Amino acid sequence: MSASSLEPVRFVDLAAQQARIRARVDAAIARVLDHGQYVMGPEVAELEAQLSAHSGAAHTVACSSGTDALAMVLMARNLRPGQAIFCPAFTFVATAEVVAWLGAHVWFVDVDAETFNIDPASLETAIAGARQAGHEPVGVIPVDLFGIPADYDAVSKIAAREGLWVLGDAAQSYGARYHNRRVGTLAMATATSFFPAKPLGAYGDGGAIFTDDADLAETLRSILFHGKGTSQYDNVRVGMTGRIDTMQAAILIEKLAIFDDEIEARNRIAARYSAQLGSHVATPAVPDGLQSVWAQYTLKLPQGTDRAAIQASMKEKGVPSAVYYAKPLHRQDAYSHHGIAGGELPVTDMLADCVLSLPMHPYLDEDTQDRVTEALISAL
Numbered sequence: 001m002s003a004s005s006l007e008p009v010r011f012v013d014l015a016a017q018q019a020r021i022r023a024r025v026d027a028a029i030a031r032v033l034d035h036g037q038y039v040m041g042p043e044v045a046e047l048e049a050q051l052s053a054h055s056g057a058a059h060t061v062a063c064s065s066g067t068d069a070l071a072m073v074l075m076a077r078n079l080r081p082g083q084a085i086f087c088p089a090f091t092f093v094a095t096a097e098v099v100a101w102l103g104a105h106v107w108f109v110d111v112d113a114e115t116f117n118i119d120p121a122s123l124e125t126a127i128a129g130a131r132q133a134g135h136e137p138v139g140v141i142p143v144d145l146f147g148i149p150a151d152y153d154a155v156s157k158i159a160a161r162e163g164l165w166v167l168g169d170a171a172q173s174y175g176a177r178y179h180n181r182r183v184g185t186l187a188m189a190t191a192t193s194f195f196p197a198k199p200l201g202a203y204g205d206g207g208a209i210f211t212d213d214a215d216l217a218e219t220l221r222s223i224l225f226h227g228k229g230t231s232q233y234d235n236v237r238v239g240m241t242g243r244i245d246t247m248q249a250a251i252l253i254e255k256l257a258i259f260d261d262e263i264e265a266r267n268r269i270a271a272r273y274s275a276q277l278g279s280h281v282a283t284p285a286v287p288d289g290l291q292s293v294w295a296q297y298t299l300k301l302p303q304g305t306d307r308a309a310i311q312a313s314m315k316e317k318g319v320p321s322a323v324y325y326a327k328p329l330h331r332q333d334a335y336s337h338h339g340i341a342g343g344e345l346p347v348t349d350m351l352a353d354c355v356l357s358l359p360m361h362p363y364l365d366e367d368t369q370d371r372v373t374e375a376l377i378s379a380l
């Protein structure tokens, strides 16, 4: 059979995962339909308890999405105009979007060329720039891009010295390890996403916030329910509709049960990609002592490579690829008026031109993976 007569490779294969857990998911959904508590049903608290045990965080607050998870922490910290938040420009838009919602200043920080995560030296430059502009630095949002935890030791040290809090954007990294700790315990608060294509994905939108701060968890539970006090008709602060659906919580409980096994598979597949591709491209680097969950397997093409031509050639062989992120946030119209560390972000711009993400999911078999690597190598 010729390659072109094969079915196209899936970038993320949610169907393969569903086949594995379909009976348990059907039963979980049926239980919700039977008890009828579609909002704040018992599965929500059960999921939160399981996520706390899994991550090691003292408190887990499940919520409506990763974006809302980030926003609600900023609301809990009373972020307001005049204040400044620091985050990488090489990320999904939601990281900065929530800061703009509240009218605060975003300061875009450059990233490390190997890990794609926030560069501590650039963070220091950005903090100085913000102070010079008369903005009040209050917090930093490192992003665990593509599933690799950011350099929390370095970021926390700078944050402590400068009086900033740290909110981890772990939308792509839930389940990852940082030395002997898991994502969810590395910052004042950590936000994750259960968007279907994330490593731990629901069948719709969802998210969670992890914290060891009991008061913050309590405030978040109020914010996600219209700022409720003793009841939803007692409103002690401005909040929102930030709850997770019971149905999604029930589905996530079944997905969490196989998640550690899936993380192992993702790491096995990533190692195989790197072994096959290491002599052709710059394969992703995970720092010693860290374990990625491989939300994406993202490599760097050699300088001067025509990336669009590579993608087109791979696509002809039924192999999809993606570029995260071709247009970094400091170059987006909606964010171009915000602060930029040192006035330019050379590593971010370099990465935007040369990164390429390959199909990655726990059910990628070796034959299919060989099709991906052969398509890329022959395109090169």
Ligand SMILES: *Cc1c(COP(=O)(O)O)cnc(C)c1O
Pocket: 065, 066, 067, 068, 091, 092, 094, 095, 143, 169, 171, 172, 192, 193, 194, 195, 205, 206, 207
């Ligand atoms: C997906 C993502 C988000 C937003 O999560 P949603 O659940 O889609 O709202 C935030 N930050 C990063 C880095 C993401 O990848």
